[in-house]
Amino acid sequence: MSNPELGTSGKQQGMFGVSGTGDVSGYGGLVRRRPALVASPKPYGGYFDEVTDALEEAYPEFADAIEMVVVDRGELTLHIKPARIAEVCQVLRDHEALRFEMCSSVSGVDYLGSADDPRRLHAVYHLTSMTYRRRIRLECSVTAENPHLPSVTQVYPTADWQERETFDMFGIVFDGHPALTRILMPDDWEGFPQRKDYPLGGVPVEYKGGAEIPPPDQRRAYK
Amino acid sequence: MTDTYAQARETTEGRVFTVTGGDWDAVLGGDDPIHDEKIVVNMGPQHPSTHGVLRLVLELEGETVREARTVIGYLHTGxxxxxxxxxxxxxxxxxxxxxxxxxxxxxxxxxxxxxxxxxxxxxxxxxxxxxxxxxxxxxxxxxxxxxxxxxxxxxxxxxxxxxxxxxxxxxxxxxxxxxxxxxxxxxxxxxxxxxxxxxxxxxxxxxxxxxxxxxxxxxxxxxxxxxxxxxxxxxxxxxxxxxxxxxxxxxxxxxxxxxxxxxxxxxxxxxxxxxxxxxxxxxxxxxxxxxxxxxxxxxxxxxxxxxxxxxxxxxxxxxADRKIAWPAQLALGTDGLGNSLEHVAKIMGQSMESLIHHFKLVTEGFxxxxxxxxxxxxxxxxxxxxxxxxxxxxxxxxxxxxxxxxxxxxxxxxxxxxxxxxxxxxxxxxxxxxxxxxxx
Structure with missing residues (x-):
């Protein structure tokens, strides 16, 4: 598959077969402001203070590594400097007051067009402490031009496939991963499908015997 | 060796057999069965015991699995x-x-x-x-x-x-x-x-x-x-x-x-x-x-x-929040399951606001x-x-x-x-x- 538009950052232009915004409210021209992330003030409440205090004590580079602490909807998010993520995970896993033994999930989010645009690709880690029954979220943001951050597979072997999936879908490169290859998409696929500027449609649907129907964006639309 | 069920070809990795269902005696006939030669078997992606389309690449030494690699993605639907x-x-x-x-x-x-x-x-x-x-x-x-x-x-x-x-x-x-x-x-x-x-x-x-x-x-x-x-x-x-x-x-x-x-x-x-x-x-x-x-x-x-x-x-x-709740209870009509007649009567006959609300919530969502x-x-x-x-x-x-x-x-x-x-x-x-x- 080759896509000339790939990689050229662009705006999302509605859905298949819909011209305009698809908005039926009559407020199609309304600009939606995406609020910039705001750090939460201390105290964070609940076990969040215990976690951040313990991490600060156990990890001397805390002030340098933690960019922001956000508490929202009863969940704690630590925004980490990408280069530090593996170190922070190591401390979070091993320190006896933290004990985040389980890396539940690694995923990516593309914040294209948000206030955080230059560093639009976020790698999001959800850690669970089975000892203390706690959950926290770690978030690292990188640019699309230099989407590199260290792999946490040395700390959490379970992150192996999840980092591969994040690479596959978002093109975030986890340095130090034992075999960072595509996992869900075919090996020769071009582009990163979950990025917000990945073009939709464009691929015809092929059937056995050479029959083919055009890609969704070129099909006849009923208007 | 020539065998219609198991053709062999030489690759850089060694000899590779393509087994299409035959007997193993013929496959191994030319070789010493206890020789330490490894064979690679592709199990799946179409295999009844893989619960769908899982592919396992198994490197075997006799009947012992030396390496197993899992290949997924065959059912990726985005x-x-x-x-x-x-x-x-x-x-x-x-x-x-x-x-x-x-x-x-x-x-x-x-x-x-x-x-x-x-x-x-x-x-x-x-x-x-x-x-x-x-x-x-x-x-x-x-x-x-x-x-x-x-x-x-x-x-x-x-x-x-x-x-x-x-x-x-x-x-x-x-x-x-x-x-x-x-x-x-x-x-x-x-x-x-x-x-x-x-x-x-x-x-x-x-x-x-x-x-x-x-x-x-x-x-x-x-x-x-x-x-x-x-x-x-x-x-x-x-x-x-x-x-x-x-x-x-x-x-x-x-x-x-x-x-x-x-x-x-x-x-x-x-x-x-x-x-x-x-x-x-x-x-x-x-x-x-x-x-x-x-x-x-x-x-x-x-x-x-x-x-x-x-x-x-x-x-x-x-x-109870009508800004989130789906606007209609489903009911069984003569033509199958659909919006309740009561609800349709209300939005079509009595309340323009209900109709707008229904339409907005169903087409656009909350x-x-x-x-x-x-x-x-x-x-x-x-x-x-x-x-x-x-x-x-x-x-x-x-x-x-x-x-x-x-x-x-x-x-x-x-x-x-x-x-x-x-x-x-x-x-x-x-x-x-x-x-x-x-x-x-």
Whole structure:
């Protein structure tokens, strides 16, 4: 598959077969402001203070590594400097007051067009402490031009496939991963499908015997 | 050598045989069978014991597996991407199709995330929560029944397959009575449920509760004493707690290694903390242990279903907030299930505002305040996590599923390497992977 538009950052232009915004409210021209992330003030409440205090004590580079602490909807998010993520995970896993033994999930989010645009690709880690029954979220943001951050597979072997999936879908490169290859998409696929500027449609649907129907964006639309 | 069933060709890696179904004597005829030559066998992606389209690349030395590599992605359907182009409510229709043996869990996990984003967890009605628990536990039994059935079949206990699917069919009938669909029901919706449970379904569930315990005993009588079943499962595909935690393995596999980690107990949701049930564990950490744990879990699920039925009081099944609640109750008409005539009469004849409201909510959907949440529930295969991100619009900005099948399949090399080829089947089956969920 080759896509000339790939990689050229662009705006999302509605859905298949819909011209305009698809908005039926009559407020199609309304600009939606995406609020910039705001750090939460201390105290964070609940076990969040215990976690951040313990991490600060156990990890001397805390002030340098933690960019922001956000508490929202009863969940704690630590925004980490990408280069530090593996170190922070190591401390979070091993320190006896933290004990985040389980890396539940690694995923990516593309914040294209948000206030955080230059560093639009976020790698999001959800850690669970089975000892203390706690959950926290770690978030690292990188640019699309230099989407590199260290792999946490040395700390959490379970992150192996999840980092591969994040690479596959978002093109975030986890340095130090034992075999960072595509996992869900075919090996020769071009582009990163979950990025917000990945073009939709464009691929015809092929059937056995050479029959083919055009890609969704070129099909006849009923208007 | 020339053999029509097994043609050989020389590659840089050595001689490669293409086996198209013949006899192994012919394949190995020219070579010394105890020679240390390794052969690579591709198991799958089309193989009856891979639970879908899982491909295993096995490097064999005789019958011993030296290396096992798992290849997935054959059932990738881009559900996570598709969700970004549908409203939050339409999302349930997609997610229910991921792990097709546990649709209610996908829906509930997703809806809990949407509700947390909306900040309406406290407004979910008592009856909706109870029915969610009821349906999840029925689904857990049906999923474990398929596990028992397919694993039995793969290890040679064919009768188990027939019994397992027979009882599962009964549960699917209950689902059909409640939702209109046997599978992929999109029954749990953000804010509540699609429809209420009819009285006939309650009666059918009670009947099910009456005979199911005996059936579970029957499966146990059928399998546990069988020397073949014992030798195919005991001491096979061993994985201890340390291995499970490192690889992120959860669910019955983790509990079969002895750690009683069950999110229904440890981080409860949907009111599970108010139900009385046990978390079964087993000390062995092998396929036998996983079999014992799943049987015990079915019994515990029956206990939960019984309690849920007892506390099922009449009441609303959808949140009261009309800005989120689906605007119509479904009703059965002469032409099938659709909007209730009463509701249609109201929006078409009496209230223009109701019509606008209905139209807006159905076509455009409700807006979800920006932010992100992560919810986890205990699915039959382990921890099902949902990471949902909203940018404030009517469609998700990103929904990621931490699928237990996906994560658990990483354990295949740890379980299979050094063991026998036949035990790859037992070990893989004991993980209970569903590729629809794994690949999404």
């Amino acid at each position: 559900i996570e991407k598709n969700l970004e182009y549908r409203t939050w409510t339409q999302g349930t229709t997609f997610v229910t199709r991921m792990d097709y043996l546990a649709p209610i869990f996908n829906e509930t996990g997703y809806c809990l995330a949407v509700e947390k984003l909306l900040g309406i967890e406290d407004q979910i009605t008592e009856r909706a929560n109870t029915i969610r628990v009821l349906m999840m536990e029925l689904n857990r039994i049906s999923s474990h029944l398929v596990w028992l059935a397919t694993t039995g079949m793969e290890l040679g206990a064919l009768s188990m397959m027939i019994y397992g699917f027979r009882e599962r069919e009964y549960i699917l009938d209950i689902f059909e009575m409640c939702s209109g669909l046997r599978m992929n029901m999109a029954y749990v919706r953000p804010g509540g449920l699609a429809q209420d449970v009819p009285d006939e379904a309650i009666a059918k569930i009670r009947e099910f509760l009456g005979w199911m315990p005996d059936r579970i005993d029957m499966y146990e009588d059928l399998l546990s004493g069988s020397p073949i079943w014992q030798s195919r499962t005991q001491g096979v595909a061993y994985l201890n707690v340390t291995g499970c935690l490192a690889l992120g393995i959860t669910g019955p596999v983790l509990r079969s290694a002895g750690l009683p980690w069950d999110l229904r107990k440890t981080q409860p949701y949907c009111g599970y903390e108010t139900y009385d049930f046990d978390v079964p564990t087993h000390p062995d950490g092998d396929v036998w242990g996983r079999y014992q744990v799943r049987l015990a879990e079915m019994r515990e699920s029956l206990k939960i279903i019984e309690q849920a039925l007892e506390r099922l009081e009449p009441g609303p099944i959808m949140i 807006r979800v305040p920006p932010g992100q949440v992560f919810t986890e529930i205990e699915a039959p295969r382990g921890t099902l996590g949902v990471h949902a991100v909203s940018d404030g619009g009517t469609r998700p900005m990103r929904v990621h599923f931490r699928e237990p099948s996906f994560v658990n399949l990483q354990a295949i090399p740890a379980m299979a390497e050094g063991g026998l080829l036949a035990d790859v089947i037992a070990g893989g089956a004991s993980l209970d992977p569903v590729m629809g969920g794994c690949d999404r």
